[in-house]
Amino acid sequence: MDITSSPPAAHPTTTAGPWRLFVSSRDGLITLAALVAITIHLVLWLGVGLAGWARDWPLVVIVVAGGIPLLIDVLKNAVRTRGGADTLAAVSIITAVILGEWLVAAIIVLMLSGGEALEEAATKRASGTLDALAKRAPTIAHRRSGEDVAVEDIRVGDELLILPHELAPVDGEVIEGHGSMDESYLTGEPYVVSKSVGAQVMSGAINSDTPLTIVATAHAQDSRYAQIVGTLRQAEDNRPPMRRLADRLGAWYTVVALALGALGWVVSGDPMRFLAVVVVATPCPLLIGIPVAIIGAISLAAKRGIIVRDPGMLENASQVTTIMFDKTGTLTYGRPSITSIHVAPGIDENAVLAAAASIERYSRHPLADAIRNEAQARGLTLPAVEKVSEKPGQGLTGEVGGRLIRIGNRKTAYRMDPASEAVIPRTAAGMESVVLLDEKYAATIQFRDAPRLEAERFIAHLPRKHGVEKMMIISGDRESEVKYLASRVGIDEVHAGVSPEGKLDIVTEHNRHGKTMFLGDGINDAPAMATASVGIAMGADSDVTSEAADAVILDSSLERLDDLLHISARMRRIALQSALGGMGLSIIGMILAVFGVLTPLAGAIFQEVIDIGAILNSARVAMHRGSLADFDDE
Known part of the structure; x- marks a missing residue:
């Protein structure tokens, strides 16, 4: 039999290290330029003794050249997120420029761009999901006559x-040739499937070493690959926006800071009080502390074989209330085996198994592998197949030794041989295939x-330790x-026989009620992954699935998934410590600034001390040895 495991795709990795990603971004360059400008300013002031514009020109250059792009981004983000952590930093820059405090303005540009560059370095990826799909899609087809045509024609x-x-x-449908095709990208099953005359071919499948001639049964835009691409595009376009942790905390913090700054200005009549307050209030524990925590979590996950592709998922994974599992390869090993063979009177069990194994070489269903393995284990000789066909609703058919063999489900058997209803076993738990010889059971x-x-x-373990309220299996397999x-695993809700479009609809519906997680391992799961609050790919066999997912668990282990949930909870806990602790200290500094104890420059220095503490605390996220998973301890 020609059904074999296909080699796994390369593990998804970033194309550059964190430092190269940092300096290659616009915000990273602004950060470096701000450091250079502040250093030149200090040398001209403290080393050379210059004053006025002679010492301030480097600061003016960086505030104008670097601050204006940052301010434009802040305004765009404020409209989209209803204000957030960086809004206060923008107010501080504008106020410092109006009052001529160029050093203060440059320090805030440094802090704001540094936080943005850190987060961009954490989120940058080599390509998007639809890009990966587009790269795979063929554009030219070869007509049998020798003419090359565009696929859309x-x-x-x-x-x-x-x-x-x-x-x-x-x-x-194959009309000439005998070979095999890799359909794992489309089905999620890691198999190379034999193809002969009459076999069905799915668009997007990869041919092996033998030319095949097919007759088109659908237009390109109606073929399976195009349908999955369209569903995925719809999923990405309609994915609900997530308001980031820093934005949610920064929104109310900005209101408090501006109110205190205004109070200081009104009480003293000195606008420098307002500047001092907003400089102290600049939320760098949010702008820098949280990205540092996220980067630490990404590193911690990578050490456990988990590739985090969207760092935003780390803020959401430990907060999900609904988890949806695909079946094969997530909760199972994806390797079905035969448990029993029930034969009709007068039928030899080994003979029917050998005949079934012969034509199952041309099926894309993973049960084919189980049938072949059982025949091989029994040492059976497989007869030659003369014809084979697999049409929707008719099962897999073939001619073996002059007899017609059909492999399908019990509904097919009842239709072809009504008398079979009395002899087919009533128990249909799990998976089954019904074999007909010359249309008889x-x-x-x-x-x-x-x-x-x-x-x-x-x-x-999920409800007890992770607060998950609802779990379900969503699968394309039979009910x-x-x-x-x-x-067997303790899940009450199931959705069987579901298409990729159906999976997308189910995820969309549950997104309305809380944060969701979808786990799958094939291209057919990609739209659901892209729509869920958190999409997890189990294994890295498909580059498209990995791109659609927020994280990839390379060894398909539930223990690693539990690690990821704990890493997310650890990141949120430490990030909140840094953010709330830093903001608490900043509020103390703001109160001191209201009463004139802290000047704007002293406030900037005070804020830098807070920042260092927040960064050091956030760095603790990555400092954990061993496994975090604990469900085996219960």
Whole structure:
């Protein structure tokens, strides 16, 4: 049999180190320029003894050249997020410029750009999800006549040649050739599937080493790959915006600071009091402390085989109330095996198994591998297949030794052979395939895809330790199989036979009621991942799935997922310590500034001391050894 495991895709990684990402950004360059400008100013002032514009010109240059772009960004963000952590910094810069306090203004530019550069370095990725999809999509197809045409010009009925290692441009049916195709990008199942005359081909599948000729059964825009791309684009366009932790804290903090600054100005009649208050209030524990905590969490996750692609998910992962699991490869190992074979009277079990294994070489279903493995384990010789076909609603059919073999479900059997209803086993828990010989019932093959050993403990652990209120399985597999798994792991709600579009609709509905997490491992899960508050890819077999996910767990381990939830909670806890502790000290400084105890420059220095403390505390996020997962301890 030609169904084999396909090699895993390269692990998603960033293309540059954190320092290179930092200095390559506009905000990183402004930060470095601000440091240089402040240093030159101090040398001209303290070293050379210059005064006035002779010493202040470096500050003026950086405040004008670097401050204006930052202020424009702040205004845009304020409109989008209803104000946040950086609004107060903008007020401080403007006030300092009006009052001629160029050193104070330059220090705030330094702090604001530094925080933005840190966060940008943490969030920057090599490419987007739709970019990855676009790079994979073929643009040219080869007609059998030898003419190359644009994919969008393909019509139903066109005969197309797919060369070795090319992607199928449209959905079709093989009419000539015998080979195999990698469909793991589309199905989420890591298998290379044999193809012969009559076999169905999905657009986006990768051909192997043998040319195949297909007849197009759909236009490019109606093919499966295009449908998934369209669904994913819809998901990304309609994903609800998340208001970041720093913005939520910064909104009320800004109001308090401006009120105190105004009070100091009114009471004293001195506008320098207002500047001193807003300089002390500049929320660098938010602008820098929280990004440092996030970067520490990304590092901590990476050490455990977790690639964080969207740092914003670290603020949300520990807050999710609904978790949705795809079935195969998340809660199971994705390796179903045969548990029993029930044969009709007069049918030889080994003979029907050998015949079934012969035509299952041409199926994309993962059960095919289980049938082949069982036949191989029994040492059976597989007869040659003369024809094979797999059409929707008709099951997998083929001619073996002059007899027609059909493999489908019990509904297919009831339709083809009504008498089979009396002899097919009534129990349909888990997975099954029904085999017909010459349209007469021959056997029922039953399978189980074993749940992960730790799955039941992990599901029970989520409500107790992570506050998860609702869990469900959303799968494209049959209902009996999904319900069986749910009963084994302790999940009550299941959605079976669901398409990628259906998964997207379910996630969208639950997003209205709280933060959600979706776990999957195939391109068919990408739209749901992109829509959920947090999308987690289990494994790195698909570059598109990894791009759509907020984080990738490389070894598909539930223990690593528990690590991620604890890392998120640890990051939020320490980030809040830094933010709230820093803001508390800043409020004390603001009160001192209201009464004139702190000048604007002294306030800037006081704020820098607070910043250092916040940064050092935030750096503790990365300082944890060993596993954080604890569900095995219960």
